[in-house]
Amino acid sequence: MKLICEFDRAQYLTGQEVRLSLPEGVNALRVCVYRLETPVDCSVRQSGRTLILPPLPIGSYGVAVEAGSAQWEGAFDVVEDSRQVTRYAFLSDFTSADTETQDVDWLRRLHFNAVQFYDWMYRHDMLLPPQERYLDPMGRETDLAAIRAKIAACKAAGIRPIAYGAVYAAAKELFAEHPEWAMYTMDGQAMTFAGWLYYMNIAPSCGWSEHILAEFRKAVAFGFSGIHMDTYGFPKQVWDAERRPVELTDALPKLIDRAAEAVRKEDSAAGVIFNAVNNWPMEAVAGTKQDAVYIEVWPPNDRYYDLYTLIREARLCSGKQVVLAAYLHPFQQADTDGAERAFRLSWAAICAAGGTQLVLGENKAALQDSYYANYAALRPSFLPVVQRYCDFLVRYAALLYLDAGMDIGRTAAGGINEDIQFEAEDCVFSTDAEADTVWSMIRESGSRLNIQLVNLRGNNARWNEAKAAPKAAENIRIHVRLDRPIAGAFAASPDGESLCAERLPLTCRQTPQGRIYTAELARLDYWAAIWFTMEDEVC
Structure with missing residues (x-):
């Protein structure tokens, strides 16, 4: 008999019981709880198919359950505030046919306590839609019913649903209505991304910043637990509509802090995560009120040692946990074995260095490029490996992202x-x-x-x-x-x-x-x- 157990939450808060479901007809003969190498003395009781551990102190734990000759191992952690730890995953499918929540169940089993809802929004400059069903900015069918269901499932599982929101992107219609909000080149040309999104001026003196902060608040009022503040890594030098230079290294930290304050007016437990693309501008944003430091990794950060350096420098600058969005291009290729081994080594390198990796999400998938909807499905045979690597990250967090040595x-x-x-x-x-x-x-x-x-x-x-x-x-x-x-x-x-x-x-x-x-x-x-x-x- 194969023994498979499941925790009811991705993460536990202080004072919460830890509940672990057993397969039908199984009575656990022995349950052992550990912190690193040390057994933890705690009373465990069984109620039907559920093992119940009492509230435990803040920390990361391993669990071994034995039933006859079968054994199962898992991990869980206890925190005072879920914002203190960010193990980050993604969701990107929100069609009318995707209202079920098996994807959230998988992320719970992998202990992800924060999930980015990627491209859930109606428009970059108008996050919530005027109707229940709509097309997202890339033309994909999207349904608010699916988003609501996944938000509810996340919160029930101890996962923070985080809404994607670009900080400076607007459609041409808003640009035409408010050209004074845009970013310009020194020569007075409105700046665009991919030829269809207009860059907006995030300076506190510009009306755009108030507009996008209001959109962030609406998203949290809708039910999200925070905002993923995305940037594109370019531009770095811009001008406003009056042909005055705008210092983004000054404006971005102010926007992050204002966004954190804005979302917490809707929900005191809400937060923000900012995308410092390829580590820019780390020195400027490290001390802001974001929940964690988040870096989307691109060349020339191509070596394993570059991953280590990004994490170490960000931790030294910020004192915060560091998440690397390190997308695995090998999953685009035919060599699936090689891609799976690339996952194991990148996950090991990032976690051993004291960071965590955003690469897993949806229903058993991995990111292969920066457009999350283009994810790669994982082979069923590889899923047990993924589970063990995620268990290991949580069980030995004191040696990994929590190690301040x-x-x-x-x-x-x-x-x-x-x-x-x-x-x-x-x-x-x-x-x-x-x-x-x-x-x-x-x-x-x-x-x-x-x-x-x-x-x-x-x-x-x-x-x-x-x-x-x-x-x-x-x-x-x-x-x-x-x-x-x-x-x-x-x-x-x-x-x-x-x-x-x-x-x-x-x-x-x-x-x-x-x-x-x-x-x-x-x-x-x-x-x-x-x-x-x-x-x-x-x-």
């Missing part, structure tokens, strides 16, 4: 650094995601040393290409010069039979420069987390 990846390892050394037969290690290596990322906090390993053996350093199956690295010895007592070394991976942490063999030797601990990881396929906990004396 100091980044010592290139000061402790590699080059002349000898604090942390890696050793394995026929295996090269790197600190900057070089081709055909095992890439290490390392963070240190007061009580934990966190090492993330991503296997690029047999592949180049470019993330958005089809990938070969990495050559497994075996018997990796990790030597750590750390003159502190260590309680243990542990490892976990989404690639093995179990998501549970395993205790690694650990030895210790004394040297004139302090103690050196050696742990051994038996195998690395795609991605593994290794951590040393510093507590009581063990050797």
Whole structure:
């Protein structure tokens, strides 16, 4: 018998019970809850087909359920405010035939707590339609009934429905009515995107900014929990209708903060997320009132190490969680195996670096380009892998996007650094995601040393290409010069039979420069987390 359980929510708030549904006729004989490697003592009761865990403290948890010889593993997290964490997915189909919510159910199972409703709107400059059924700006049939159903399903599942809204795009009809609201070149030409959308002036002194903020408020009043404030990455230098320069690096942060205040007048729990296309203008917008930093990734950010750099710099600038919209072009090609491996490695690289990736959504699909409606359906055989990678992200969030430790990846390892050394037969290690290596990322906090390993053996350093199956690295010895007592070394991976942490063999030797601990990881396929906990004396 195959055991499959489901949480009733994508995320839990403090004070909420955690409910887990069981298959028909199954009685759970054993339920174990974990935080990292540590079992959590909590009372679990069963009511019919539902396991009920009591309200738990803020944190990320793993769960193992055993029934006879069958076992199931999952993950969940508890937060005080859902805006503190953004695991972001997308929806893009809202036709009259799409009023059912299997897509939301799938996103709930993957623990996505925020979903962008892409191109749901009637027009870029008029978000809500004058009638129930309408054509979206690209001519696709859209039905408010489907949107309402999905909003309701999201909220019932602990998912925040976020409305797409471009910050400066208007149709030609509005431009003709208000040419004074537009952006212009220095030579006085109205600026357009793709030849049909007019760029509008977002400066606080321009009437457009009040207009679009009012539209954002209407969307939240309709039922959305926030606004995805989209930009197109261009232009960067513009002029207003009076031929005065408009500094977008000054106007954009003001617009973000005004939008956050506007939507919270409709719903105190609402928020905004701004698209800093290719990291522009990060320094200007990092400190704004957006819920998370969101970066749509484009060339020249082509390497795995570029993904790491985007995340690290954004975290340092903002102190916020970072979401990378990293669309996987390999899904456009015939090599589906290579595309699936590209997903595993990009997800591993982004999450190990401390970010999250927007790439999954709809009903079992992945984004293959920036027009979300052109998504790629995932093969059923790959869905269990996707589930495990999403479970791993939530279960080990303390080692991933919640890890605020100091980044010592290139000061402790590699080059002349000898604090942390890696050793394995026929295996090269790197600190900057070089081709055909095992890439290490390392963070240190007061009580934990966190090492993330991503296997690029047999592949180049470019993330958005089809990938070969990495050559497994075996018997990796990790030597750590750390003159502190260590309680243990542990490892976990989404690639093995179990998501549970395993205790690694650990030895210790004394040297004139302090103690050196050696742990051994038996195998690395795609991605593994290794951590040393510093507590009581063990050797």
